[in-house]
Amino acid sequence: MNISSCRSRARYSVDITGLRVQHTRSHDDASFVFGQRVSVITGPNGSGKTTLLEALHVALRGTSFRGSDSEFLARDEDWWRIDVRLGDEQARVVKFDSTKTSGRKQFEIDHKINYRLPVSKKYPVILFEPDDLRLLGGSPARRRQFIDTFITQINPLYTSTTRKYERALKQRNALLKQPSVTRDSLFVWDMAIAEYGAEMIRERSQIIERINQSLTDTYRSIAGTDDTATLHYSHTIIDGIQQKLANELHYNFERDSLLGFTSTGPHRHDVVAEFNGAPATTRASRGEIRSIILALKFIEVDVAESATGLSPVVLLDDVFAELDESRQQRLAEKCRGNQMFITSTGAYTGIDSATVIALD
Numbered sequence: 001m002n003i004s005s006c007r008s009r010a011r012y013s014v015d016i017t018g019l020r021v022q023h024t025r026s027h028d029d030a031s032f033v034f035g036q037r038v039s040v041i042t043g044p045n046g047s048g049k050t051t052l053l054e055a056l057h058v059a060l061r062g063t064s065f066r067g068s069d070s071e072f073l074a075r076d077e078d079w080w081r082i083d084v085r086l087g088d089e090q091a092r093v094v095k096f097d098s099t100k101t102s103g104r105k106q107f108e109i110d111h112k113i114n115y116r117l118p119v120s121k122k123y124p125v126i127l128f129e130p131d132d133l134r135l136l137g138g139s140p141a142r143r144r145q146f147i148d149t150f151i152t153q154i155n156p157l158y159t160s161t162t163r164k165y166e167r168a169l170k171q172r173n174a175l176l177k178q179p180s181v182t183r184d185s186l187f188v189w190d191m192a193i194a195e196y197g198a199e200m201i202r203e204r205s206q207i208i209e210r211i212n213q214s215l216t217d218t219y220r221s222i223a224g225t226d227d228t229a230t231l232h233y234s235h236t237i238i239d240g241i242q243q244k245l246a247n248e249l250h251y252n253f254e255r256d257s258l259l260g261f262t263s264t265g266p267h268r269h270d271v272v273a274e275f276n277g278a279p280a281t282t283r284a285s286r287g288e289i290r291s292i293i294l295a296l297k298f299i300e301v302d303v304a305e306s307a308t309g310l311s312p313v314v315l316l317d318d319v320f321a322e323l324d325e326s327r328q329q330r331l332a333e334k335c336r337g338n339q340m341f342i343t344s345t346g347a348y349t350g351i352d353s354a355t356v357i358a359l360d
Contacts, residue, residue: 013311014123015087016056016339023077025051035355040342043359049343053127053315056341059084059094060125060313062107062117069096069105092121119156124304124312126153126338128297128319128331135296136289137281140270147271150211150300151203154307161199168192169262177260183253190249193265198242200266205237208271211299218295222330227276229292234270287324294327298334316342 020031026048041049054072057065059082064072073080079097086092093108107114109121131138135146151158172189175181208231219229238244248264249256256263273280273292280289304312314335320328320342342354 013337014060014313014339016084016313017087018083018085019052019055020083021052021055021080022082023074023080024048024055024072024082025074027051028074032357033355034339034341034357036339038340038342038354039357040344040354041357041359042344042346044345047359049359050317053317053341053343055082056084056313056315057125057127058082058105059092060123062122065127065129069103070098072096073098122156124153124308124310125315126297126301126304126312127315127317129317130319130322132297133290133293133319133322135293136273140268143271144267144269146296147204147207148200150303151207153300153304153312154207155203158200158203161196161203165193165196165200165266168196169265169267173261176256176262181257183250186249186253190246193249193262194242194246197245197266201233201235201241201245201269202237204266204269204271205233205235207303208233210303211296214299214302215292215295218298219291222294222298222327223288223291227288228274229280229295230274232272232274234272235266290323290327294323294331297331301335301338311338314338314340316340318343318345320344 015036016034017036018031018033020029021027022029026046030048032052041052043049050066054064054066057063058072066072073096078099079095081096082094084092084094094105095108096105102115104115107117107121109118131142132146135142148158148162168189172186172193175185175189212230215230216228220226245265249262252262252264275284275288275292280292284292301312301314304310316331319331321344323331
């Protein structure tokens with residue numbers, strides 16, 4: 001597949017026209033009207049700019065990118081609510097009440113209530129935040145999260161796989177902390193970790209292969225050089241990967257029981273970027289690393305659009321301040337066909353026809 005041709009194939013574009021947030025972090029009750037293409041949210045630090053992006057992410061993807069449902073609450077409040085107007089759809093409402101015993105948020109869409117956002121109602125959202133610019137040199141957990149989020153954009157069911165894996169891992173780790181733990185007592189969780197872990201390895205390997213089909217060309221289009229960039233996953237797909245994982249868990253029992261946690265599996269894997277055949281963190285300059293990350297985001301937009309037939313909503317959280325003018329222009333040009341929401345601490349004039357929302 002030629003990823004560079006994906007942009008012309010989108011069948012539908014989400015049209016977010018308005019947002020109301022109540023009792024969310026910095027906002028007691030606030031309503032906003034958005035432009036069809038670009039909305040720039042300006043204001044000082046602490047004014048609630050990122051909270052608005054977070055609210056959109058919750059409404060479109062079902063989860064926050066910053067924390068739990070209770071952490072989204074404004075101080076001294078028991079409930080929060082998000083209302084989003086999406087094109088022809090009835091207003092989408094997300095509600096959370098910390099006093100309810102269920103402790104779960106509700107999604108009201110087309111007069112139906114769900115406790116989890118249905119897969120058919122999820123829209124692709126590409127989030128770009130300053131921390132992404134430190135992706136390559138940060139912790140392996142951050143890179144695993146990036147790849148897993150990438151996968152869920154094109155395969156929403158992958159979330160179920162990771163959730164089941166994490167549940168089994170939590171149970172196994174709890175047993176490992178008990179002095180009386182035995183191999184037999186871990187068997188059922190070993191099998192679950194092996195099953196879901198094998199699926200995670202397959203999905204991660206496939207998406208990295210797909211990214212690598214375009215990463216070098218996309219990087220070169222940004223940097224204007226003939227350098228190469230590739231990603232490598234720390235685990236190789238082999239026949240019988242599920243059984244191999246089960247064997248590793250079995251053989252590592254003594255070590256894991258001493259450590260009190262599971263030392264092998266996809267939760268310990270890493271994704272490494274190479275630049276001209278060497279680790280990017282040691283070979284590439286700061287500007288080159290930022291171009292690699294920008295290329296990854298460009299590919300994420302294209303792959304999500306190609307896989308879903310939907311033009312992704314792009315959330316840029318104070319990223320422009322971290323990029324030089326050339327990269328700002330390339331990012332703006334790349335997302336020209338997407339609805340964008342940009343936060344900035346100062347007045348922003350880099351994109352024509354943007355709707356500017358100023359927060360105090």
